[in-house]
Amino acid sequence: MHDISDSVVTTILFPSSATAVPGAWRRLKRNWSVRLGGGVLIFFALISLFAPWLGVVDPSWLDSGNINRVPGYSGSFALPSGENIARTFWMGTDGSGRDIYSRVLYGGRISLVLGISVAALSIVIGLTVGLAAGYVRWIDGIVMRVMDGLMAIPGILLALFLVALWRASLETVIAAITLTEIPRVARLVRSLVLSIREEPYVEAAISVGTSTSKLIWRHILPNAVAPLIVQATYVCAVAMIMESALSFLGVGLPLDRPTWGNIMAEGRASFNLFPHNVFIPGAFLALTVLSVNMLGDGLRDTLDPRFGRRGE
Numbered sequence: 001m002h003d004i005s006d007s008v009v010t011t012i013l014f015p016s017s018a019t020a021v022p023g024a025w026r027r028l029k030r031n032w033s034v035r036l037g038g039g040v041l042i043f044f045a046l047i048s049l050f051a052p053w054l055g056v057v058d059p060s061w062l063d064s065g066n067i068n069r070v071p072g073y074s075g076s077f078a079l080p081s082g083e084n085i086a087r088t089f090w091m092g093t094d095g096s097g098r099d100i101y102s103r104v105l106y107g108g109r110i111s112l113v114l115g116i117s118v119a120a121l122s123i124v125i126g127l128t129v130g131l132a133a134g135y136v137r138w139i140d141g142i143v144m145r146v147m148d149g150l151m152a153i154p155g156i157l158l159a160l161f162l163v164a165l166w167r168a169s170l171e172t173v174i175a176a177i178t179l180t181e182i183p184r185v186a187r188l189v190r191s192l193v194l195s196i197r198e199e200p201y202v203e204a205a206i207s208v209g210t211s212t213s214k215l216i217w218r219h220i221l222p223n224a225v226a227p228l229i230v231q232a233t234y235v236c237a238v239a240m241i242m243e244s245a246l247s248f249l250g251v252g253l254p255l256d257r258p259t260w261g262n263i264m265a266e267g268r269a270s271f272n273l274f275p276h277n278v279f280i281p282g283a284f285l286a287l288t289v290l291s292v293n294m295l296g297d298g299l300r301d302t303l304d305p306r307f308g309r310r311g312e
Helices: 003-015 017-030 032-050 100-136 135-151 155-165 170-198 198-208 212-248 260-270 275-304
Strands: 072-076 084-089
Touching: 003 212, 003 275, 032 212, 032 275, 084 260, 100 135, 100 212, 100 260, 100 275, 135 170, 155 170, 155 212, 212 260, 212 275, 260 275
Parallel strands: none
Antiparallel strands: 072 084
């Protein structure tokens, strides 16, 4: 009986839910910010994924005969096998003779994997914490004070501290950045839960005896999905920037792992003479973060009813 009453309540008091998804999808396809940001992001993801098949060499291989070559230089490149091949260095080489084109493409893999991983973990953990704080009133004060304490510490400083405690690795950096982003997601979810709980259709569902688990899965979570998707894009962008900052400061991933932050960190010593060592990976990082932010803006405009007509 509860199942039938619950569905009736949802249909009567929240009738737009049946047509929200098709309408949002149509607006999504027409939104130029989603198309442009998503297209650029897919392009970078594809060239990073297919880096081994795009004519690149081992990003960690050192060729002492090609140190600090300018972008577009054509010459021979010594392979690990000892064979010399003719090659055009489209993005030049760094101070150790490594091909920046190869390092940038492989570095994109790490940045994208890290950004997506941090976004996913932050959303899952923050969602759990936020639901508990927003729905179980007696633990709200305790949980939120802990979250406030974490947010009081600048994210980069907290990440620096955590990375310094553990061995530098991709997993360590992901865990450190995730911990700095969980409080923001948790506070967002908590505010959504407190707001949704006061909606008439939720009160009506409670009045007919709907269980707590059904309230969460059928009413609270579906209405929190759109804000969380938008928040995930911003967390992804922040994570990529923070990883690059940590690597640039020398406390991120080991230098033998090609990341955009590591490439810029190694290029800063010769920046005055060979600025391409910093500008090229920096441009890739900036464009990727910009595309993620554009995607997030477009999703917000599409999924948030207050911005429903923007971007069309």
